[in-house]
Protein backbone atom coordinates (compact mmCIF):
# COMPACT_ATOMS: atom_id res chain seq x y z
CA UNK A 62 0.00 0.00 0.00
CA UNK A 63 1.55 3.25 -1.12
CA UNK A 64 0.70 6.40 0.82
CA UNK A 65 2.15 9.76 -0.21
CA UNK A 66 1.32 12.93 1.71
CA UNK A 67 1.26 16.49 0.39
CA UNK A 68 0.82 19.23 2.98
CA UNK A 69 -1.28 21.90 1.26
CA UNK A 70 -3.23 25.11 1.90
CA UNK A 71 -2.55 27.73 4.60
CA UNK A 72 -4.25 25.23 6.97
CA UNK A 73 -1.45 22.64 6.49
CA UNK A 74 -3.97 20.09 5.28
CA UNK A 75 -2.80 16.54 4.53
CA UNK A 76 -3.73 15.63 0.97
CA UNK A 77 -2.87 12.00 0.25
CA UNK A 78 -2.37 9.78 -2.74
CA UNK A 79 -3.07 6.16 -1.82
CA UNK A 80 -2.22 3.49 -4.37
CA UNK A 81 -2.22 -0.26 -4.88
CA UNK A 82 1.35 -1.26 -5.82
CA UNK A 83 0.19 -4.36 -7.75
CA UNK A 84 -2.33 -2.70 -10.06
CA UNK A 85 -1.07 0.96 -10.00
CA UNK A 86 -4.62 2.10 -9.32
CA UNK A 87 -4.80 5.13 -7.05
CA UNK A 88 -7.09 7.54 -5.26
CA UNK A 89 -6.50 11.04 -4.00
CA UNK A 90 -8.01 11.62 -0.57
CA UNK A 91 -9.01 15.26 0.01
CA UNK A 92 -7.16 17.42 -2.54
CA UNK A 93 -6.95 20.65 -0.54
CA UNK A 94 -5.70 22.82 -3.36
CA UNK A 95 -4.24 22.58 -6.84
CA UNK A 96 -0.77 21.01 -6.67
CA UNK A 97 1.47 20.41 -9.65
CA UNK A 98 3.74 18.32 -7.42
CA UNK A 99 0.88 15.94 -6.63
CA UNK A 100 -0.28 15.72 -10.24
CA UNK A 101 3.28 15.04 -11.44
CA UNK A 102 3.70 12.40 -8.73
CA UNK A 103 0.74 10.49 -10.16
CA UNK A 104 1.97 10.74 -13.74
CA UNK A 105 5.62 9.99 -13.02
CA UNK A 106 4.72 6.88 -11.02
CA UNK A 107 2.36 5.67 -13.70
CA UNK A 108 -0.61 5.59 -11.34
CA UNK A 109 -4.13 5.53 -12.70
CA UNK A 110 -6.19 7.97 -10.66
CA UNK A 111 -9.54 6.21 -10.40
CA UNK A 112 -11.17 8.61 -7.96
CA UNK A 113 -11.01 11.72 -5.84
CA UNK A 114 -12.37 10.52 -2.51
CA UNK A 115 -13.55 13.23 -0.15
CA UNK A 116 -13.88 12.71 3.62
CA UNK A 117 -15.94 15.89 3.95
CA UNK A 118 -16.79 19.11 2.18
CA UNK A 119 -14.68 21.77 3.90
CA UNK A 120 -12.75 23.98 1.51
CA UNK A 121 -9.31 22.99 2.77
CA UNK A 122 -10.17 19.38 1.80
CA UNK A 123 -11.87 19.90 -1.56
CA UNK A 124 -10.27 23.07 -2.98
CA UNK A 125 -8.07 21.15 -5.44
CA UNK A 126 -10.82 18.91 -6.85
CA UNK A 127 -11.55 20.96 -9.98
CA UNK A 128 -7.89 21.25 -10.97
CA UNK A 129 -7.09 17.58 -10.34
CA UNK A 130 -10.15 16.45 -12.31
CA UNK A 131 -9.09 18.60 -15.26
CA UNK A 132 -5.73 16.82 -15.36
CA UNK A 133 -7.29 13.36 -14.80
CA UNK A 134 -10.76 13.54 -16.41
CA UNK A 135 -11.50 9.85 -15.86
CA UNK A 136 -11.39 10.20 -12.08
CA UNK A 137 -14.68 9.79 -10.27
CA UNK A 138 -15.56 12.05 -7.34
CA UNK A 139 -17.20 10.74 -4.15
CA UNK A 140 -18.68 12.59 -1.16
CA UNK A 141 -21.45 11.83 1.36
CA UNK A 142 -24.75 13.48 0.42
CA UNK A 143 -24.97 15.39 3.71
CA UNK A 144 -21.92 17.48 2.75
CA UNK A 145 -23.13 18.34 -0.76
CA UNK A 146 -24.17 21.82 0.38
CA UNK A 147 -20.56 22.55 1.36
CA UNK A 148 -19.26 21.08 -1.90
CA UNK A 149 -21.48 23.02 -4.26
CA UNK A 150 -21.18 26.09 -2.02
CA UNK A 151 -17.38 26.03 -2.17
CA UNK A 152 -16.94 29.58 -3.53
CA UNK A 153 -18.86 31.00 -0.49
CA UNK A 154 -17.37 28.74 2.19
CA UNK A 155 -14.48 31.01 3.31
CA UNK A 156 -17.12 33.58 4.27
CA UNK A 157 -18.21 31.24 7.12
CA UNK A 158 -14.82 31.80 8.71
CA UNK A 159 -15.27 35.55 8.52
CA UNK A 160 -13.01 36.15 5.51
CA UNK A 161 -14.54 39.17 3.74
CA UNK A 162 -15.65 38.71 0.13
CA UNK A 163 -13.26 41.36 -1.20
CA UNK A 164 -10.26 39.61 0.40
CA UNK A 165 -10.89 36.09 -0.95
CA UNK A 166 -8.59 36.55 -3.92
CA UNK A 167 -5.79 38.30 -2.02
CA UNK A 168 -5.75 35.58 0.64
CA UNK A 169 -5.84 32.71 -1.89
CA UNK A 170 -9.39 31.56 -1.10
CA UNK A 171 -11.03 32.28 -4.43
CA UNK A 172 -12.54 28.98 -5.62
CA UNK A 173 -14.38 27.95 -8.76
CA UNK A 174 -17.49 25.77 -8.56
CA UNK A 175 -16.21 22.14 -8.42
CA UNK A 176 -17.28 19.52 -11.00
CA UNK A 177 -20.39 17.46 -10.43
CA UNK A 178 -20.00 14.57 -7.97
CA UNK A 179 -20.04 11.09 -9.50
CA UNK A 180 -21.79 9.42 -6.59
CA UNK A 181 -22.46 9.73 -2.86
CA UNK A 182 -20.76 7.52 -0.31
CA UNK A 183 -23.00 4.99 1.42
CA UNK A 184 -22.31 4.11 5.05
CA UNK A 185 -20.80 0.62 5.30
CA UNK A 186 -19.98 0.20 1.61
CA UNK A 187 -16.70 -1.38 0.52
CA UNK A 188 -14.77 0.65 -2.04
CA UNK A 189 -12.01 -1.17 -3.92
CA UNK A 190 -8.83 0.36 -5.33
CA UNK A 191 -6.95 -2.48 -7.03
CA UNK A 192 -6.33 -4.93 -4.18
CA UNK A 193 -7.10 -2.38 -1.48
CA UNK A 194 -10.50 -2.52 0.19
CA UNK A 195 -11.79 0.51 2.01
CA UNK A 196 -14.77 0.35 4.31
CA UNK A 197 -16.61 3.67 4.25
CA UNK A 198 -17.97 4.74 7.64
CA UNK A 199 -20.28 7.73 8.04
CA UNK A 200 -18.92 9.67 11.04
CA UNK A 201 -20.93 12.89 11.50
CA UNK A 202 -19.96 15.52 14.06
CA UNK A 203 -17.24 17.66 12.46
CA UNK A 204 -19.63 18.00 9.52
CA UNK A 205 -22.93 16.24 8.89
CA UNK A 206 -21.60 14.18 6.01
CA UNK A 207 -18.08 13.29 7.18
CA UNK A 208 -16.85 9.78 6.33
CA UNK A 209 -13.70 7.88 7.26
CA UNK A 210 -12.05 5.28 5.03
CA UNK A 211 -10.76 2.15 6.77
CA UNK A 212 -8.47 -0.21 4.83
CA UNK A 213 -9.02 -3.47 6.65
CA UNK A 214 -6.16 -5.60 5.27
CA UNK A 215 -3.42 -3.10 6.07
CA UNK A 216 -5.22 -1.69 9.12
CA UNK A 217 -5.02 1.93 8.17
CA UNK A 218 -7.79 4.46 8.60
CA UNK A 219 -8.09 7.87 6.94
CA UNK A 220 -10.09 9.95 9.38
CA UNK A 221 -10.15 13.44 7.85
CA UNK A 222 -10.97 15.96 10.58
CA UNK A 223 -12.67 13.59 13.05
CA UNK A 224 -9.61 12.70 15.08
CA UNK A 225 -6.09 14.12 15.42
CA UNK A 226 -3.01 13.21 17.39
CA UNK A 227 -3.98 14.50 20.84
CA UNK A 228 -7.15 16.22 19.71
CA UNK A 229 -10.45 15.97 17.85
CA UNK A 230 -12.11 17.94 15.06
CA UNK A 231 -13.74 21.29 15.73
CA UNK A 232 -17.49 21.29 16.05
CA UNK A 233 -18.25 25.02 16.03
CA UNK A 234 -18.70 25.37 12.27
CA UNK A 235 -22.07 24.89 10.50
CA UNK A 236 -23.23 21.27 10.84
CA UNK A 237 -20.84 20.57 13.70
CA UNK A 238 -22.04 18.71 16.79
CA UNK A 239 -19.76 17.70 19.69
CA UNK A 240 -21.87 14.83 21.05
CA UNK A 241 -22.28 13.40 17.56
CA UNK A 242 -18.53 13.60 16.91
CA UNK A 243 -17.68 11.81 20.17
CA UNK A 244 -20.25 9.14 19.31
CA UNK A 245 -18.74 8.68 15.83
CA UNK A 246 -15.22 8.40 17.27
CA UNK A 247 -16.20 6.00 20.04
CA UNK A 248 -18.52 3.74 18.07
CA UNK A 249 -17.01 3.74 14.60
CA UNK A 250 -13.31 4.68 14.76
CA UNK A 251 -11.96 3.38 18.10
CA UNK A 252 -13.73 0.05 17.58
CA UNK A 253 -11.69 -0.63 14.43
CA UNK A 254 -8.91 -1.93 16.68
CA UNK A 255 -5.86 -0.72 18.60
CA UNK A 256 -3.48 -1.77 15.84
CA UNK A 257 -4.92 0.62 13.24
CA UNK A 258 -2.69 3.47 12.06
CA UNK A 259 -4.62 6.75 11.91
CA UNK A 260 -4.07 9.23 9.08
CA UNK A 261 -5.61 12.59 9.95
CA UNK A 262 -6.45 15.59 7.82
CA UNK A 263 -3.96 17.74 9.71
CA UNK A 264 -0.84 16.86 11.70
CA UNK A 265 1.03 13.62 12.18
CA UNK A 266 0.05 9.98 11.95
CA UNK A 267 -0.96 8.20 15.11
CA UNK A 268 -2.55 4.91 16.19
CA UNK A 269 -5.85 4.02 17.82
CA UNK A 270 -3.95 2.55 20.80
CA UNK A 271 -1.94 5.72 21.32
CA UNK A 272 -4.99 7.99 21.11
CA UNK A 273 -6.96 5.85 23.56
CA UNK A 274 -4.08 6.18 26.01
CA UNK A 275 -3.10 9.83 25.57
CA UNK A 276 -5.81 11.87 23.79
CA UNK A 277 -7.43 14.00 26.55
CA UNK A 278 -10.79 13.94 24.75
CA UNK A 279 -10.79 10.14 24.91
CA UNK A 280 -9.16 9.41 28.26
CA UNK A 281 -11.75 11.36 30.23
CA UNK A 282 -9.28 14.14 31.09
CA UNK A 283 -11.57 16.64 29.35
CA UNK A 284 -15.23 16.38 30.08
CA UNK A 285 -17.93 18.41 28.47
CA UNK A 286 -20.99 19.54 30.33
CA UNK A 287 -23.58 22.11 29.33
CA UNK A 288 -21.49 23.14 26.35
CA UNK A 289 -18.29 23.80 28.36
CA UNK A 290 -15.22 21.78 29.22
CA UNK A 291 -14.58 21.09 32.90
Ligand SMILES: [Fe+2]
Pocket residue numbers: 117119122203222
Ligand atom coordinates in the same frame (compact mmCIF):
# COMPACT_ATOMS: atom_id res chain seq x y z
FE1 LIG B 1 -12.73 20.18 8.18
